[in-house]
Amino acid sequence: MNNTNSFLKNYRGILLLLSGIFMGSIAGIIWGEKVAVIKPIGDIFINLLFTAVVPLVFFCIVSAIANIDRSQKFGKILGSTFFVFVCTLLVAAFVTVLIAWLFPFSQSTGDGSTFSEEVTKQSAGDELTQLLTTSDFYILLSRKNMLALIIFSLLIGFAILRAGDKGKPFHDFINSGTEVMKHVLLIIMKVAPIGLGAYFAYQVGTIGPQLFGTYGKALALFHGVSIFYFIVFFSIYAFIAGGTKAVALYWKNNIVPSATAIGTCSSIATIPANLDAAKKMRIPPYIGNLVVPLGAALHKDGSSISAVTKIVVVFAMFHKPFAGIDTIALALGLSVIVSIVEGGIPNGGYIGELLIISAYALPASAVPAVMIIGTLVDPIATILNATGDTVAGMMITRMIEGKDWVNRELTE
Template identity: 45%
Template structure:
């Protein structure tokens, strides 16, 4: 019993700090924002680490692979898992929206959004996969371009063979150094997360009440249920009873960090630690988690379905029929997998909802506002979904007994 409590000690400290911070925010209101810099410091530290961490972890993982055939297996298995879990998330929220009708009876004054930028598909694809200058890779706004660069560096290192051994060791050392840096930063997490939640609740707590309350009331329980039931099931499929135990033993730290930061990228360092403790192999976790933080968003699939159902209710449109539902699931997949990796992808996903259903542009602020109020649990589901996906991919590649043989 004592050993079990010890294993959960740090996640419980993080959750306690969030609860204490939330109480401070409720009690002191906007006055609690005075401690916001303490929270910003923690988030900035994570963002500061994430760029070199992504480069070193991905490139070293691929450079250390025995063959490119294994990389191909990891990537193909990963995309299969991402698509299947995205569809399940979309259907899960679809059922909830059909039952509870979140947009029914909502009266929101419509405002025409100001200048919206026209984005062509070709421009978006170029901006997604490449940057015009090497130094632009050092911005988290170009994360997918950095990931592709890291993959290419890893492949080039592996193909160079004997001559690249020194560089390969450098990449591996860099990966270990930045993972250690993450451990050091996490000692500050309880203070940082507590302060961040205090200022967040103090400033915006009251704004969550109103016309969007029904959408929030639907999304939050559904996200928590998907997290608790869906991910437990995925962990069981991946590693049986031991998989479930290891998943829940290690997932609370990434979950708490993602709730506090509201960013999959900022939560990546903590998530890599969790996957390592679960027993996911180095090359699998260091390939899938950085990619997942950019192109795998189960929480975004959930929120995209809620946005569609909500805006249908606002405009008194009939949200029923197989055509409507299948189109909605397709949009959710694009929003949660394809669009999430494109700069401005969230905006493009919202524009896609409006254009495919023939809605007026005035619907854009309504959809965007839902994204804001459901962001914390959506990010939590996005981040933890990457962890359990890495377990499912390992199950496909290593076989059913992988978790028993894993070094933790």
């Protein structure tokens, strides 16, 4: 009974969302295009999300930077940690892109006519300027300029650090604003099953049951990449860290963290199991105690794979080719940003999805598609998100302790 209650508690949000989607699907199949009458319910939900996302991302990123403890001399460890985190996130995203190219996603679904795009000829410099900055402060408050907002938020965070005690009142305001906006998102997400259910009913009613095939292909792509990455690349990372001995240590001690991740559907809840596993993998405590908690917030290989999968699927649904250096480069960059942004926000995956929609200037009708995919892939993504932290810890130990670390006795 306790196990059942625990499962329901951990997966309550996902189960409610899937229930809303299921009920909406049934309504769409039964009543067809007549369900368009409830589409405004879905529109209201999406608009609330878009309204909350700008201040939420601003407060969370500024707070994350401003709360860095400058008194601790982590130096080389922090540098190595972020280097490994970013590299593995990019590898996960690139592997997804490569497999998506090898096994192209069908573009036979969706209503491409709903996607309108102004085609204007601009130089690469002008496009980069518009992507990363805005010409006025108030323009930052538009979700269409999310990357510029993120960069500005980073600057504010570092400015608070430099201001020291004089910036403390503003620092307190940022921390307070972060907590308030987190609760705003939690309140909005209470109606997510209704909002997504209404939107999904509209999609099924207007596009037809073939929509399920689209999500089936998305799940096949994601799970195929995830299983391949989990087995092959985590083994490669462990081998780079310490050869075959490190590979054996990793897989021998990764069973409990993997089971914890799938059972709780939470990277944060997997931290205790990961810390214990890190010791058994001979990762020194001074490294493991930093890398594992930090990784739970910032290092999410599963989210990186999920982000690229969503981009590929939505591009296919709107008959937009997933090609070109700028498109691929933005996808790789977004995979890193989404992984970092998701960590400090409840239901952060949804904020990542809104970032994707905003960065590619896709229509609001693409939001339910990426949210549904995110909900369906969440359990497997959590395994990669959580268990990738210990193998990252192995590589960081290799960089800090040298190549013979795996043969040394672990001391506190």
